[in-house]
Amino acid sequence: MKIEINKDFSSEYKDEFWKGFSGTETVCIGIAAAVAVGVIAFCHFKLGINPGTAVYFGVPAAIPVLILGFFRYQGYMNILELLQSIALCEKTKILKMNMMTGSRNRVFAIRRDEKNGVYADTKKTL
Numbered sequence: 127m128k129i130e131i132n133k134d135f136s137s138e139y140k141d142e143f144w145k146g147f148s149g150t151e152t153v154c155i156g157i158a159a160a161v162a163v164g165v166i167a168f169c170h171f172k173l174g175i176n177p178g179t180a181v182y183f184g185v186p187a188a189i190p191v192l193i194l195g196f197f198r199y200q201g202y203m204n205i206l207e208l209l210q211s212i213a214l215c216e217k218t219k220i221l222k223m224n225m226m227t228g229s230r231n232r233v234f235a236i237r238r239d240e241k242n243g244v245y246a247d248t249k250k251t252l
Contacts, residue, residue: 150204154195158188 143149162184169180199208 151195154191158191158195161191162188 141148144152147155162181165184165187166177166180169175169183170177175183194205197205199205203211
C-alpha cells in the first residue's frame with residue numbers, strides 16, 4: 127500500500143533569486159565579499175601585509191556574515207528570526223490574564239524550577 131504525502135512546500139521549493147540562492151543568501155554573499163575585501167585592503171594598505179597573506183584574515187572575518195545568511199534553525203528559521211523568537215519568549219514569560227470568574231487581579235505565570243521542572247503559578251496582585 128502506497129500513501130502519497132505532500133511535500134513540504136517551504137523546504138522542497140526554494141525561493142530562487144540568483145543561481146539557486148535565495149535573496150537573503152545572495153545579499154549575505156555580497157556583504158561577506160565586501161567584508162573580506164575590506165579586511166584585505168586594510169591589512170595591505172594600513173598594515174603593509176602582502177594581499178596573499180591578508181586573505182587569511184579576510185576570509186574568517188566574512189564567515190559570520192555567511193552564517194547569518196545560510197544557517198537555518200530547524201530547517202526554516204534563520205538566525206535573526208530565531209533571536210526575535212527568543213526575545214518574544216523572554217517578554218512573555220509572565221502572562222497576565224483577565225479571568226471572567228473570581229478575582230480579576232491575578233497574574234498567571236509559567237515558572238521554571240530546577241527541582242520540579244516547569245509549572246504554572248497564579249498569584250494575587252493588588
